[in-house]
Amino acid sequence: MTVNVAVVGASGYTGAELFRLLANHPKVNLVGAYGMKNTGKKVSEIHPSLQGIVDLRIEDSDCKKIRQVAEVVFTATPHGVAMKLVPELLRGNIKVIDLSADYRFDDVKIFEKYYVKHESPELKGVYGLPELYRKKIKSAELVANPGCFPTAALLSLAPLVKKKLIDLEHIIIDAKTGTSGAGATPTESTHHPLVGANVTAYKATTHRHTPEINQELSKLAGTTVRAYFTPHLLPIVRGILSTAHVFLKKSMPKPELLEIYREFYRGELFVRVREELPQVNYVVGSNYCDIGVETETDGNRAVIVAVIDNLVKGASGQAVQNMNIMLGFEETEGLRGSALRP
């Protein structure tokens, strides 16, 4: 038994990654590729690694056509686009996983402050972080796939915030990302001569993943949490390493802290709690989020490091994981590849 799946946003990197993953998913029948750019071309003309694997032609994002062929749709579109398509897709009884920010926010005003005016604010998506919301995802029609930085930051902080073990006023998240997170459009900030041997902090106090992180941390804590988030751009293509610096309310040695994480994530298939701090190349190419901790010798500060592949667990892999949950497939179906290391 297979399901008919379409991807809207065929030219972007999360689109490409969806194709890579879905092409090897034994229960998926890839029926359509849609977008506003490159219509008429084959997916494999835009993403040459997919030659002979995904040779579908890219079509205009016409919801009527999509509804005729697809049972599940991934919208891997720029922010502000899915909000125009999703209402009509849902009316066709289609399950939608949106990879943009359009349906991630409980409070549409926050979305509108950081992104654009919302055109379907009445619709609510389930926040697609399976480790926190698996039950809701199971019955969702519309899943809002989390941002890449929030995925890493939330998984690294959830146990401590949920269990109220840390000072909530001094949470620092210092994240490091590869350049693929910037998307497929060339700009000066991804121009190799300037980025290839460089490191940059950007939007150091204003990144729009901050409110997304704070929304979810606040729900975990049951009170308003304001974490401080600063991303950095590195000369690697894939991968996020998110370093959370936190102050423990009660000092704790590393083994005790680690046990809290092990307990919290017991049974989780894509979270690996590790004895030592994980590195980006433990996960790049896979859907894993690896987490490790260190504490000061006197136990008052802890450093929590989480690593993900920004295009897999940080985007398209997690989207497929959400699809698997929504359709009752095995959660790891199509996602069992391990990282390329070296």
Added chain:
Amino acid sequence: MTVNVAVVGASGYTGAELFRLLANHPKVNLVGAYGMKNTGKKVSEIHPSLQGIVDLRIEDSDCKKIRQVAEVVFTATPHGVAMKLVPELLRGNIKVIDLSADYRFDDVKIFEKYYVKHESPELKGVYGLPELYRKKIKSAELVANPGCFPTAALLSLAPLVKKKLIDLEHIIIDAKTGTSGAGATPTESTHHPLVGANVTAYKATTHRHTPEINQELSKLAGTTVRAYFTPHLLPIVRGILSTAHVFLKKSMPKPELLEIYREFYRGELFVRVREELPQVNYVVGSNYCDIGVETETDGNRAVIVAVIDNLVKGASGQAVQNMNIMLGFEETEGLRGSALRP
């Protein structure tokens, strides 16, 4: 129906890559990890990306033990090691795929000139390049998996040499490789401060893959061929781009030349002949060899570019492909992943 498979040489990079591929192979039951280093440790302690995926403990390479559990053995050992183990493994009716150079040479004297004294020179392996020797591989007990540079170089030149279309006295192969080909042992030549923003030509006229390339080109041509091979080390982790510069006996426009390649590789599952020159990131992470050609406007020189992932089609992926052929599995089983791009 599954087959019991063991890997000898568990600590190296081709070993790691075998584990990555075999862990997702639906017909493989991974029963043992062997080696001389790190015995007693888990595979995933040495290769942390495999945590939860391959947690076998590494054992001493004791052939008796191996024969008790395995039906197929991959020897992913340094040159000179397999020659000590393979005779005994074969006596146990085990099928062996050797990833080292030990059994690649028809003439043991050439092997001994470039490597070490051979300890089982009477044994002959089938040269494991499926696109040239599929039929022999099918019935082989011992397959000698090709070197990474020879794989790319031979696939790029085979049609022209076989069909005698080029001047055999002026074949230049200028290859570029990532650093993972140098193996897991840190040395100055892979020390990041020296290699991270550098390019180096090395063993420019003396690399030991030269006689391997020439052996196979000579068989294709039916006459002694001497190609000139010069490798370069680049600051990428994976990937080989092999540029062959050749002089056509009869000048030919690009479409005609391309058609010869398409014809030669028709039906091949892991060779993609492309309209434009391929890039390394079309194949890294996959078992593909992508090939493209350009010709001078007057058609007398041609440039043939072949790209592979040195650890997949250039080593462990090709080894699994050989296993699939030897066991009558589908040739693409366990090897259907496409490249990570971006």
Added chain:
Amino acid sequence: MTVNVAVVGASGYTGAELFRLLANHPKVNLVGAYGMKNTGKKVSEIHPSLQGIVDLRIEDSDCKKIRQVAEVVFTATPHGVAMKLVPELLRGNIKVIDLSADYRFDDVKIFEKYYVKHESPELKGVYGLPELYRKKIKSAELVANPGCFPTAALLSLAPLVKKKLIDLEHIIIDAKTGTSGAGATPTESTHHPLVGANVTAYKATTHRHTPEINQELSKLAGTTVRAYFTPHLLPIVRGILSTAHVFLKKSMPKPELLEIYREFYRGELFVRVREELPQVNYVVGSNYCDIGVETETDGNRAVIVAVIDNLVKGASGQAVQNMNIMLGFEETEGLRGSALRP
């Protein structure tokens, strides 16, 4: 008028960088290269970029010989080596700039806790951060050149700590460094296949630059300060980007904060306070430390980013700057090169 200068520790990277800088210093006469490794070889055999520029032969580190030829000596030796040589060099009336940690600590017990037993604990060096200790350096016989991370961290925090503008209990320093900081000896942590497409947090709570940073912050504050320092290793060769996350006692908009930095560093020749956050490639190859700030919209958290070339302002360039001050040369002599960008 020139001064006779010798370098002890000729094979390492800070030694190489001293040679690069001193060879172009108009007032320096390079008279000797010393070390324990590679004696008898030319400096340019070990550092081939210096061929034709520094062809001195490396000699044993014999203090008597050194005293006969040199007026100034740079000890660019591993930690624990300078402490054996410096007393004897000073007895010869030589001025010494030590690039190791041997003389950086006011309290030898802290040194011994993080490094090794001290063999000349009675000797005290002046901490060679010119922006804080210029006057003392001027009359010093022995300068202890700061560590690379402390240089960036201290310059980024000095104004705020000195002026008591921040909460001293929640100072986070999240630093990112290139691999040249790890030195010339190949290890797994600098092996290109593992580091070339990777990011790693290391010694996240235990790095030995932490006590050095805290010693100096405490002196600036006039009270014991404990900052939290976590370094990360990136796949670039040179450069440190140090991100300080601090909480302002009184909230402040960015322009006001920036003005404090401009005032503090007014007249400094190697600190550039910038309107926007600096990037590593603004300074790599130069002796500059560039600093920028951002604040939260409500002004309570600030992010201070400082960038240096770890081998220049973070080591050999700062050492030459110290020499210039000690000898009454222009402080920028031999150090006027700007960064390579792109």
Added chain:
Amino acid sequence: MTVNVAVVGASGYTGAELFRLLANHPKVNLVGAYGMKNTGKKVSEIHPSLQGIVDLRIEDSDCKKIRQVAEVVFTATPHGVAMKLVPELLRGNIKVIDLSADYRFDDVKIFEKYYVKHESPELKGVYGLPELYRKKIKSAELVANPGCFPTAALLSLAPLVKKKLIDLEHIIIDAKTGTSGAGATPTESTHHPLVGANVTAYKATTHRHTPEINQELSKLAGTTVRAYFTPHLLPIVRGILSTAHVFLKKSMPKPELLEIYREFYRGELFVRVREELPQVNYVVGSNYCDIGVETETDGNRAVIVAVIDNLVKGASGQAVQNMNIMLGFEETEGLRGSALRP
């Protein structure tokens, strides 16, 4: 005694590199920065590494203004621009060094075939490769600074071609370049996610540096030479490694070949003939061209490797070298920096 110098083309990378070099040239008074983009902005706003070093404002490229302030002008403009400005500059008795291709070709038809229609074809520049044309450069009013690939290729081949030691019909030049050669405009081919872990052969038989190389090789040989040139793009920022594969007419061991190079370049200040093959990081940041050779054991093929920094010896450094020669300065003035290694 200083000379007043202006740069036209202030926003590009060769412009930036000219500023970096000229700012430290003791005989240069930098009087103007001109261009079509970013007029009104400071040079250091566009090239932030130059803050406090070159803070000139960029002005419109008005030849009258330029003639009023400058005695020497560097035109670091895109191909096709200098040809509009140079005639008027020369009329003002200004010496011009043009870094574009506009005046490199003896035969304007070849220029027009590969570039654009020429607007001042009557003007001829001296080809600015000092090692071949020093005497002519000395008295030139207009120097055509060579292309980056031709600089490396010609220096690597000149001795062999001049002395007629090789088969002129089978010269292969396989070059590898960093991305800064592509210039300051972001495009897909320099987009980090696609180039950061990739290698690409491009314009494999049609690159416009081919006719430039052939023009000069032909003059050296005294007969028409057609070399075959194929460039590759690597994930490094700076540096070219040019590998020439040639067939010796009379076989020769390496020492004999090396001696020919040593003899040919004796006394040259920026060409270092090396015992072993040079690597890119021997020269990046410097004006050196390092050359090494290897031969087959039977001596019939030779591999000649030349490395340069494409922005220094391959562009702006060589332009300054030419200026030094034209003005009778020491040829190394302002160019004595050695490479950053590591």
